[in-house]
Amino acid sequence: MLKLNITNRNGELVSVVAAANQTLMEVLRNRGDVEGLCGGQRACATCHVHIDTAWMGVVGEPGEEEAALLDFSMEKQSNSRLSCQIDLLDAMDGLALTVAAAEG
Ligand code: FES
Structure with a gap:
């Protein structure tokens, strides 16, 4: 189990x-x-989140196709990820993230 700060x-x-x-x-x-x-x-991209920048090294950067989809988002930031592409690991205990605003 791990704790998420959302x-x-x-x-x-x-x-x-x-x-x-x-x-x-x-x-x-x-x-x-x-x-x-x-x-x-x-x-x-309705699962768009902004990962706390201190956690980006653990969570990692988006893959090529994920990054291409994020490019269409008005809410894109350097710490943007699609949360469906993040498999939760025990090493992510304490992960902090912000849910991106809904678009459209
Ligand atoms: S892109 Fe649709 S759920 Fe993540």
């Missing part, structure tokens, strides 16, 4: 305990923090 779209900081071996999007979608409309197929 700032949701209302600007509220919530700490959540989650199991590893699932995607970050699944945790956020179950909480209603993101829509995850495409189910993790890298097609909707």
Whole structure:
């Protein structure tokens, strides 16, 4: 289990305990923090998050296709990731992230 520090779209900081071996999007979608409309197929970007920059080394940079989708986002930042592309690992205990504003 690992702890996630999530700032949701209302600007509220919530700490959540989650199991590893699932995607970050699944945790956020179950909480209603993101829509995850495409189910993790890298097609909707409704799972967009901003990773605390101190954690980018652990979480890693987006892959090529993920980066291409993020390029279409008005909310894109250097620490942007699609949460469906992040598999939660025990090493991510304490991960801090902010859910990007909804678009459209
Ligand atoms: S859930 Fe659609 S891109 Fe992540």
